[in-house]
Amino acid sequence: MLKNKIAVKLTAGFVVIVLISMLAIGIFFIQMFRQYAFNSRENTMLASARSISLVVANYYQSNSQMPGFGAYMRSLDTLTESKVWITDGKGNLSIMAGMGQGKMGQGLGQGLGQGLGKGNLKNSGPLPKEAENVIQEVLSGKESVSESFSSVYNEATITVGVPIADSNHLIIGSVLLHSPVTGVTETLNRAMRILAISLLAALILAVALGIFYSLLFTRPLKAMNLTALEITRGNYSARTGIYRKDELGQLGNSLDLLATELGSTINQLFQEKGKLKDIIASISEGIIAFDSNLKPVSVNNALAEIMSRPQPYLKEDLEIDLNNLEIEVPLTNVMKEKKSLQLLKDWVGKKLLLTLSPIVDNYGAVTGGVALVQDISESERVEQLRRDFVANVSHEFRTPLTVIRGSLEALVDGTVENSEDIRRYQERMLSETHGLERLVGDLLALSSLQSGKITINKETIHIPSLLADAVKSLQTIALKKSIEIVYRSEHDVPLLIGDYDRLRQLFVILLDNAIKFSPNGTKVSVEYKVLNLNTLLIIISDQGYGISEADLPHIWDRFYKVDKSRKGNSTGLGLAIAKHLMELHNAKVSVQSELEKGTTIEVKLPITN
């Protein structure tokens, strides 16, 4: 793990770079120095060798008559700081002996050996090994320089050879100088030591710098990592806390910005989700979400009520209910075909409309399903009412039409011939036509009252006069049945605000019914009283056929006729219209009735209207 750490990598990098560069420079300079030292030594030695060669040549030419030559020879190694060998043309040292001074070489060798061998070596007489090659080369007339390491000196040595030529340019011998490059190795060693020390220092520095820089880098990286992890855990308020101007600082800022944006986006998403949840919760339809295995995963509150279960809706109950609804197969199909489906189900006296839809993700795969459960009992009931109404209206039209058509046919085909019958048939048709007209009128009145688009002309109304007016208009019908309308308008009542025509219509309907459903020769009475100073009570009572208890709740329904055999010219809409007229005036009504005894209707009209 350690090698994965940036600090280690960085430090190692530093160390390697420092190491390589230092070593390269060090080695380069050491080489340079060494080269320089050798070159200068070689040049010196070459110059010495040349001058020796000249001296030796002169010596030979002057037939060995040269004063001081011997001393010169003897001091040669000191002068040149080298071992000096002089060979004859064949490369033998003995040439010197041949010149009559055979001891010279020996002497030289001894002297040199003594001078350079730190006095311990008796004689290093023989030539060093490499000298053999040098001599051969020199004797061919070339100057030679070679370097080697001498185990004797424990130093690098330089061997220089120069040919000795006579006046005729014949090679008559050679001069060999062999010398250790004194001090070079030592200097080099010292340089190496310095190099090593500075390398060590540089290494320490590199490690320190490496650690420093890695800390500089890794601290914000760690902080950013922690922040990123925090964000992953859902803490969008986490910040890196990095304030730098470099790229890391920018990265940190970007991360902080990311966290901020992410935080607000997530927050918005949560708000949206919350809104959606609230919406789903407040929807009056039940919603069930299924996963891909058809297991219900969530439901809203409305569902329990629709399914007639107590809140909270228990999971076991839900599963039982879903089983009973038998939606597994249709739901499977819906999810397979990716098409919505509507189902009607009966559920404990309710009618439920189920809309099953698949949940499809962005890639078109079905991830679940949704069932929308609507309780359509009420709308079904309203629809039934509407159907009944239409059927009733149609029935109410068909019956008079049948009479008119039948009568007309009878007249046309001569089935009725008697002039009296003909007149009867004609009158019947006329009366049915009036009936139809009334029916249409009543239907229109009812529909405008039901639509609520009716306008009320509010005015102050004197109820006793209004009732008198209504009574008067029904007098003729009452007289035909010798029914007496008893109306006492003795005490005065407060005026009330209302629509005169509509209130008059209301009492005309009620009085008309009273007369219509009373046997001949009876009485209908109209009274009024003030109740609690703010309510006017109007009582209409008859001695008619009465209404049975079973029929009583339905008398205000459209087309409800208590006894169809005695409907006469009733449309069955009068009381339905009356009910709406009372609602317009916030009136309350109560009916008491006993069969064959009579009916009493009490209308309570608020005075402060």
Next chain:
Amino acid sequence: MNKYLLIADDNDSILDILKTYVRKEGFFPIVAHDGEEAIDRFINYKPLLILLDVLMPKKDGFAVCREIRQSSNVPIIMITAKGEDGDRIMGLDIGADDYIVKPFSPKEVMARIRAVLRRLDISDEQSQDVIFHPGLKIKLSDYEVLISGQPISLTKKEIEILWVLAANPGKVFSRDNLLNSVWGYEYFGDARTVDTHIKRLRSKLNISENLSWDIKTIWGVGYKFEVKHVEE
């Protein structure tokens, strides 16, 4: 033979029109204004056919039809303002033979009555030599008269007079008519003979108030067989 035709409808005008046409067709209309009355009239008169309105007080046409079907195969034609398929199917399913929707043509109703009756098997009950009236059965071939199921002993001439009268309810027969019908034209008897026979017939039949029919004397003209509820 019996020519009663029961018409059940709660609308008097429709009843009136249908009655007129039914009579013209040669039937005797019996009317009922509600379902209970319809069943009652059916039991009493054993009509040849029933015209039954669906929407009636007390018992609707479907209920009446169902109840009648439990004991009888009498032809029933339903009349209704409801023209929906469901109602027609239901009406036919519970045993109606035909279904007529308002507003109808009375002539069409008659045609349907004829059509239904054509398909009818003329059984014993409906055969030519038997007359039914409420509580009265006359079988001419056997010279048998039953009142409320009890045989009454009558002479040949008495039975023949009763047959002539009962075969044409509501029709007034003069004494000469009856003499010619029963005794023949070559018989030169006194018109009083008819009176004597009628008197004897009345006492033997023991006609009282609770019977639905009567042999009525029309002063200065003759006699007629009157059945209650048979509309004029």
